[in-house]
Amino acid sequence: MFNRKEVKEIILKKWIFPDFSNKLTWLVGGAGVTILLTPTPLKQLFYNWLVDTFNLNSGEHYTLAELQSSTADYWLGFGVILLALIHNIGYRFFIYKENKLAHIEKQELIEVDKRLFTEFLELLPSDGLDVKLLEEHDFGNSHHGKEVKALDTFVHTWNNAQKQFLDTELEQKRSNFITKSRHFIYTLANRSYAIGNGDIFSCVPDAYRNAWDWPPHVDEQIRELNDLGTELFDLHRDLILTARQKLKC
Numbered sequence: 001m002f003n004r005k006e007v008k009e010i011i012l013k014k015w016i017f018p019d020f021s022n023k024l025t026w027l028v029g030g031a032g033v034t035i036l037l038t039p040t041p042l043k044q045l046f047y048n049w050l051v052d053t054f055n056l057n058s059g060e061h062y063t064l065a066e067l068q069s070s071t072a073d074y075w076l077g078f079g080v081i082l083l084a085l086i087h088n089i090g091y092r093f094f095i096y097k098e099n100k101l102a103h104i105e106k107q108e109l110i111e112v113d114k115r116l117f118t119e120f121l122e123l124l125p126s127d128g129l130d131v132k133l134l135e136e137h138d139f140g141n142s143h144h145g146k147e148v149k150a151l152d153t154f155v156h157t158w159n160n161a162q163k164q165f166l167d168t169e170l171e172q173k174r175s176n177f178i179t180k181s182r183h184f185i186y187t188l189a190n191r192s193y194a195i196g197n198g199d200i201f202s203c204v205p206d207a208y209r210n211a212w213d214w215p216p217h218v219d220e221q222i223r224e225l226n227d228l229g230t231e232l233f234d235l236h237r238d239l240i241l242t243a244r245q246k247l248k249c
Contacts (some may be wrong), residue, residue: 108249114247133147140203142195151184158178177232188225
């Protein structure tokens with residue numbers, strides 16, 4: 001049930017330095033101390049009260065002469081205190097084992113999230129083309145289609161239960177990131193125009209691509225894409241830092 005290391009740790013910490021946070025331990029231990037410290041005459045009065053109240057010993061009252069040595073009381077007091085300590089040890093054994101099982105379960109949940117986080121990093125690493133595009137690119141300039149391929153894959157394949165983190169905070173950040181990613185990919189697709197027959201795209205319409213000044217609505221579209229890209233980069237960075245902190249990886 002317990003290995004040698006666990007038994008040694010609990011005995012040292014809970015027997016030599018017992019924990020009296022348990023109310024029952026306090027109650028039983030207090031009763032033992034009370035027995036040790038209560039003067040003999042008071043004990044006699046208490047015994048007589050018991051006789052009167054519960055008709056113990058056929059109603060016959062004790063007298064001081066009839067009381068024998070109080071050694072038995074001392075043994076009783078020490079016995080009750082020992083019982084309190086034993087109960088405390090058993091209680092702490094139970095708490096220790098319960099905490100250990102909870103820790104093991106928590107570690108198993110962390111391992112599940114670690115594997116999922118590894119998948120996320122393989123698809124969208126911080127130094128990947130997609131993340132660098134979000135961080136550095138000005139959408140007033142052209143971009144290559146492959147620079148958003150991983151982000152598009154993420155949007156279409158990570159929106160299901162198998163790709164959800166078990167940790168509440170991580171899942172909230174993942175959900176927010178995928179929602180913003182979907183909006184970014186949709187907006188970029190609607191604002192992008194192919195240049196020739198290749199995979200190069202521009203967010204500036206053909207009619208204004210080589211112009212010195214763009215109409216206000218084009219400036220606004222470019223500004224919106226740049227802002228979305230910056231916001232998405234910050235969310236990606238925050239998700240990674242939070243995951244590394246929580247998962248210790």
